[in-house]
Amino acid sequence: MATSSNIDVLMSDLDIANEEDEELVLDIECEEAENRFELCLVGKFLTEKNLNLRAMRSKMADLWKPAMGITIKSLTHGLFLFQFYHKNDMDWMVKNGSWSFDNATLVTNTSPAGGDPTKVSLNEVEFWVQIYDLPSGYMAEPVGEQLGNFFGSFVSYDLSNNESIWREYMRLRIKVDVRRPLKRKKKICKKDKTEVIVNCKYEKLGEFCFVCGLLTHTERSCKKKINGEADSSGREWGSWLRAPPRRQGSQVRRNGCVMSGTKGGATN
Incomplete structure (x- = not known):
């Protein structure tokens, strides 16, 4: 019959730390068959303000109007996953930016296969x-x-x-x-x-x-x-850095002559 002193000796022989440090070799295939983030963009808005998430989701979906839909998920505070369901929708969004919500510029990047989307660089x-x-x-x-x-x-x-x-x-x-x-x-x-x-x-x-x-x-x-x-007497940057909305030129043919005009509407 084991005494309490014998049990203490047996317990002292158990080195949990060494067991935890031993490598466990995974002998099965664990590579993902495909990139789950292939049609996803990770993004953040450059702002100090707290965003209205419901309004942001509605506004961005309305701006992009993806034909096959979009899901916008919050990953961590201030970091979002924009999941598209067709490559054309995502490509159009990337090509026609920049984008903003509540005057805060959106910075996005793709997430590599097998990578952690919360670690994606968002600097450009x-x-x-x-x-x-x-x-x-x-x-x-x-x-x-x-x-x-x-x-x-x-x-x-x-x-x-x-x-x-x-x-x-x-x-x-x-x-x-x-x-x-x-x-x-x-x-x-x-x-x-x-x-x-x-x-x-x-x-x-x-x-x-x-x-x-x-x-x-x-x-x-x-x-x-x-x-x-900073010098409080003046500002070296200002709203003059914002380009005016572009207007597309249009041509109207009248009596064999081409007459130039303008057609309103901001574009990219």
Whole structure:
């Protein structure tokens, strides 16, 4: 018959820590057959405000109007999973951004197969930008690629913006790092060594900080302002960085002549 002292000895021989550290070799196939997140985007809104989740879900579904539907799930506080049910719907949403809710810019990214969607990097957002004050002859795509890589990372050049005989601006799609201030202008040197300054405006630009130029917060919670590091006499960024709504040109044929006009409606 075991005594209490014998039981204590037996119990002391059990090293739970060593057992927990021993590897358990999984000898079965555990790889997922497919990427469950293939038609999903992980996203967050750049804002300090608490979002009305019901209103956000309704608004984004109304903006995107996916033919096959969408499900929007909350992963963690401020982090969402946008699940589409057809590739065309998701591709259209990605191509036609940027998007915002309550003036807060939405940043999205894909989740890799087998990855943790809560660990996805959310540091870049794509914008259509308009480049103003380019000299005559400099509206070409190679110039646009160089400028796009200055203001962000060049994605594409809008050839459809070249249809009119007169172009007020060059239109580019760029990827912006939200951890860096929005760039506003760039000095360029022409072949004849003369210098000009071109200005950038961002389409569908939501709230951002007029003090430091970051998209991640507004002036109210800017640390530079709170810590007294910013010049209170002026702002280096402002609402002038927002591009005006675009208007599509239309042509009407009358009596054999083509007459130009405009058709209202904001586009991307």
